[in-house]
Amino acid sequence: MKKVAIVGCGGSGKSYLARELGRILGAPVTHLDAAFYDDEWNELPAERFADLQRELVAQPRWVIDGNYNSTLHIRLEACDTVVLMDVSTVAALYGMFSRQIRHGAGHKGNGVHNRIHWGVIKYVATYRRKMRPRVMAKISEFASGRAEVVLLSSRRQTGRWLRKVADERR
Secondary structure: OOEEEEEEOOOOOHHHHHHHHHHHHOOOEEEHHHHHEOOOOOEOOHHHHHHHHHHHHOOOOEEEEOOOHHHHHHHHHHOOEEEEEOOOHHHHHHHHHHHHHHHOOEEEEOOEEEOOOHHHHHHHHHHHHHHHHHHHHHHHHHOOOOOEEEEEOOHHHHHHHHHHHHHHHO
């Protein structure tokens, strides 16, 4: 496990998993929200964002968290492991709001980028129905049969999986 793409709904625990996995694997971690948005929440132009990801995945080791469906294929074609944080809608909404309470709004570093508005709430609330099938199709098209696919459906399962990965590294 040297190149890991982490995807899933906002509030699912992608950034936490990326930080922990990067520490365990000794791999650099990139949170795509930090790459896509500047401090004023301006978006990186689409082609520059895609080029940046191509540069990142060309490295020998990495952990990258974030969805960004339009560029997901770049990460999926390059990864040896894809982790889908497949938590329930309630768990994702809880994660999103509890992160906001713990960290406040704005860019906090370490993958914490909080900006809750109606569009974000709607995206999280409809992710399993609307976006998850699209993500699963891309995983099937670009990663299945070539990369290990890990589905984690709860924070508890995520913790167990991280402990297993850490134990295997020892």
